[in-house]
Amino acid sequence: MSLNLNAWRPASRPSIRNRLALWYGGILGGVILFLGILLYLRLSQNAYSDFDLSLRLTADALARLSLKQSQSTEPLTADDFLQGTDDPEFFTNFFRFYTSSGELEIRSKNHPKRTVPLSAPSFENALHQKATFESFSYPGRDDIRVMTRPVVYQGKVLHVLQVGGSLKRVDEVLSRLRFILFLTLPTALVVALIGGWFIADQALRPVNAMAQIARQITAGDLSRRIPMHPGEDELARLAETFNTMLSQLEESIQRIRQFSADASHELRTPLTILKGEAELALSEDYSKDEYKEMIVSSLEEIDRISRIVEDLFLLSKADLEEARLEMGPVPLTPLLQETVSQMKRLAADKDLSLEFDSADDPLLYGDAYRLRELFSNLIENAIRYTGPAGQITLSVSQTEEQIVINISDNGIGISPGDLPKIFDRFYRAESARALHPKGSGLGLSICQWIVLSHRGEIDVKSQPGQGTTFTLRFPLLR
Ligand code: ADP
16 A cells, blocks of 8 residues: 555645635625625615605794794685795695694695504604604505604694605615615625635745746755746745755755765775775785784774774764763863873874973863864874974963964965865865875864864964964853
8 A cells, every 4th residue: 555645635725825815805895795784874874864854844844834824814725835935845745734632734735645644652742842753654655754743833832743755765766776786796796706816816826836846846956946036025035035945955965965975985995905905815825924914904994994984973973963072171281281292202203393382271161082182183184294304383372262272384284275175074185185195084074063062263374385273262261
């Protein structure tokens, strides 16, 4: 059974584009719906209050006319009112006058045939000098709205006046508005959804392009980059970050490849020598001394292999931050003196002078074992890369804040082209290979790690053919 991880997808989750479109459409649709309902409510409220206002104005005018007419001795007729006004509301609204005991006095000629009651509460209200608005519904016909109010003279209710009108026009306007809203709202929603989808599609297009390129990038080919469009937007920044990440990844994969190639190359040389010596030993009979010589030579190669392996092991532990340091206060002068005296024999073998000059005796907070390894490596290099009768000097001094250690030689020096690379793993200058073929190119990488893990700095100055000075600086322990 095989498991295809690429085929796995979270169950039925809509794409970001669809989700954005839905959100956009949903929010816009919600806002439009809310505004539509608000508009409808507001307009219908306005339409009814306008209608009520027209009833009120008509009633007021009628009340004034009735008071004027009441001065005359003639009884009131509907025509009296129509002659007294040119207000168009008079012709659309109907009216009725009742006596204060509830008997109908006059009713306008345009009064509808339907029964429009004078309700008991509205009559009661009128007797108490209050106006009342009421609506009456008739199945299959338009509604009628009526205002009932008193006509008062000298504090006495002379008549109860009713003015009414059909709500047909108001209802028609409102139903037309409802129709328009019902038509436009879903259309607006559909347009919002399509618009949202289109905007999301446009916005996410570069992301899709990035995903496509990212899919084509494999560990085998990290050289591809996402095309950058001019601009400062989020996607341009994302593409830039992605490209930077790719460059770093490409660089570190390149370093790993180089490192493996260098490591196998460095190990192959002593192994080939070892194999050659073993084959030589087996090829014919040799004297005891000759065998001894072969074994000594083989042991040298085995030493070289184990040193490379140990150095590699230490560096990989350092990379993983697993290399432990036993930190404590270390008096530097005795440690340097001890190291120098151990290396004196090696220097003497090459007829070199090795001098140590200590102006101070500073305390360094560090790991004595690793510090000894650091100084031994640097002195050993100075011995290796200095010709006979050369001079090597070591000095230690302290400033207000720092401990400064110089290791100088007047050896072969390092060319400006090699100088920036000497701390790289396995890097060896050609001149150094010629002088000392058995180095590994790992010593300075280890020195650099030791210095950095003691919060120090390592610098090198060199003149080819004149010599080299390594300067180490560490913070002073107070
Ligand atoms: P190795 O000494 O095994 O080659 P290192 O990492 O210690 O490896 O040094 C790397 C390279 O730096 C050497 O191969 C050499 O080219 C250069 N180097 C280091 N120390 C000196 C020195 N004192 N004088 C000249 N070249 C040096």
